[in-house]
Amino acid sequence: MKSRAIKTLNIVGGGSAGWMTAIYLNRYFNRDVKNYQINVIESPDIGIIGVGEATVHSIRFFFAAMGLDERELMAETNATIKSGIMFRNWMKPVDGNTHEYFHPFDQQQPGGSVDISTAWFVxxxxxxxxxxxxxxxxxxxxxxGQCPKSGSSPQFQAIAPYGYHLDATLLARFLRRKAVEQGVCHIEATVLDAEVEQGEILSVATDQGSFSGDFFVDCTGFRGLLIDKLQKDNWESFSGVLPCDKAVAIQREMPEGATPRPYTVATALSSGWAWQIDLVNRQGSGYVYDSSRLSPEQAESELRSFLGTDASVIKCTHLDMKVGCRKDTWVGNCVAVGLSGGFIEPLESTGLHMIHLGVSLLATHLAGDDGSAVLRASYNEKMRGFYQDLKQFIVLHYCLSNRDDSEFWRNAPATVEGCHWLNSRLPLWKHKICEYQDFAGSYASIFTDTNYRYVLYGMQHYPSPRFSMSDTEVGTIFGRFEQLVGRAKTASMEHDKFLKLVHG
Structure with missing residues (x-):
């Protein structure tokens, strides 16, 4: 078997990005034969943002591939199950009722001459x-009040896809412990500077000495300490179409008598939207807003008014968000993963997904040759495509709104004009069903036709099919679906009972 010299890979920064990168690359490259000495250089003085507490369902595949125990993971991160996102108030009230739609993690196809979405309209x-x-x-x-899990569900599997609500700070600690147990070296030090020569990083200087390496991963968050040393003018802002650039986050006790909901709630407010995420021990909430329309004090006041006084506040944090992505995520011998590489506002809980995507793609490219310009170009092209696709999907939520009660919402429909692909598809989808083939040539990594349908049709952007089906055929399709629902309800557990099995 051909072998090569062991190289040193330094990950600068901890948090979810650093430790997800460490545990993934270590398992990929060092499971049987050691290819890289992997070090995580993490400052004990710089905290993580830690408010990204909801995930998309594909994060289960990452945790499973890392050999983690699901119940241990959930127990150590105060996790609950997430089945999707409930969107409220994103359009004008209908018949005096708050507009509401749910974006779940599954869509069923019980069979028939057409797909179930077409049958729903016809x-x-x-x-x-x-x-x-x-x-x-x-x-x-x-x-x-049920979740997709049953008492006998295998790890990371269930009746329907699901994600998690979890404490992001505890997740980073859990992954750190597991990574160190598996051979990753944890170095507590604060990076002060990087030594650069001919477009590559030779070493990083810290308060604990200098650390050289063959390859570096920048997980320093919005600061981008390493990637910025290698290439200036390397950021593409999405503020023109996604103007929400700040957030205020409030952690509070669970309201008295409440049980954790198996879904995230995203409620549109005056100049952005508020999230509510239930863990087993508390609720995480926050307001993502446009700072050109609200001051931090106004945003906090609006969020507190929205939440009410039925639970005690534990902590309140104000955050600046840098919405956009690197033009080149891999420069020289350094890759930016997590917030240092890009960030789309957290409307669809994509933060951990983009880390998963970035590090798994990095592994396959590093396996070829960590110095190849061809591989760097491939990686950069794909990561730019992923961020552009994600940007358009988030814009979709705003541009379909008919709200006119504030300047923010009156301007929301115009955001689509900065997304050429999406702008060209919306008229098409008024005439036909949104389908997989409509995404040919895109970089869609998780949000495809199924997800677009939930937003389009939840926001009442309906097609107009010009054909008929018999009542019998339509009834057969939805009769089969109702049978699936019945079996799912029988097999699944109440969410709070499942949580008691996990958390005791």
Whole structure:
């Protein structure tokens, strides 16, 4: 077997990005034969942001691939199950009721001559049923307080896809412990500077000495300490289409008598939106807003008013957000992962997903040759594409709104003009179903036609099918779906009972 000299890979910065990178690359490259000495250089004085407490469902695949125990992971991060996101108040009230739709992690296809979405429209069900209720198991499970897990569900598997609500700070600690147990070296030191020569980093200077390496991963957050040393003018801002650039986050006790909900709530406010995420021990909440329209004090006041006084506040934090991405995420011998590489506002809980995406892609490219310009170009092209696709998907949530009660919302529909691909598809989707083939040539990594349908149809951007189906055929399709719902409810557990199994 061909072998090569062991190289040193330094990850600068801890948090979720640093430790997810460390545990993934260590398992990929060092499981049987050691290829890299992997070090995480983490400052004990610089805290992590730690408010990204919701995930997309694919994070399960990352945790499973790392050989982690699901119940141990959930127990150590105060985690609950997430079945999707409930969006509230993103459009004008309907018949005096707050507009609401659910974006779940599943869509069923019970069979028939057309797909279930087409049958939902042709059958005229939009007059009496929310779209998600017509096609998703998770949509029905949450109404009865259930989650997709059963008492016998294998690790990271269930009746329907699911993600987690978890404490991001505790997740970083958990992954750090597991990574160190598996051979990653943890160095507590504060990076002061980097020595650069001919476009590559030779070493980083810290308060504990200098550390050289063959390859570096920048996980220093918005500061981008390493990547900025290698290339200036390397940031593409998305502020023109995603103007929310600040957030105020409040951790509070769970309201008295409340049980954790198996879904995130995203409620539109005057100049942005508020999240509510239930852990087993508290609720994480926050307001993502446009700072050109609200001061931090005004945003905090609006958030506190929205939350009410039924629970004690534990902590309040104000955050600046740098929305956009690197033009080149891999420069020289350094890759930026996490916030240092890019950030899209957290509307669809994509922070950990982008870390997973970036580090898994890095592993396959590093396996080829960590110095190849061809591989760097490939990596950069894909990461730019992922961020551009994600940007358009988030813009979709805003541009379909018909709210006109504030300047922020009156300007929201115009944001689509900065997204050429999306702007060209919206008229198309008024005439036909949004389908997988519409995404040909895109970089969609997780949000495809299924996800777009939930937003489009939740925001009442409906197509107009010009054909008919018999009541019998439509009834057969939804009869099969109702059978799936019945079986799912019988097999799944109440969310709070599942949490008691995990947390005691």
């Amino acid at each position: 059958g005229g069900r939009s007059d009496r049923q929310r779209y998600d209720e017509g096609v998703s198991l998770n949509s029905h499970l949450i109404k009865s």
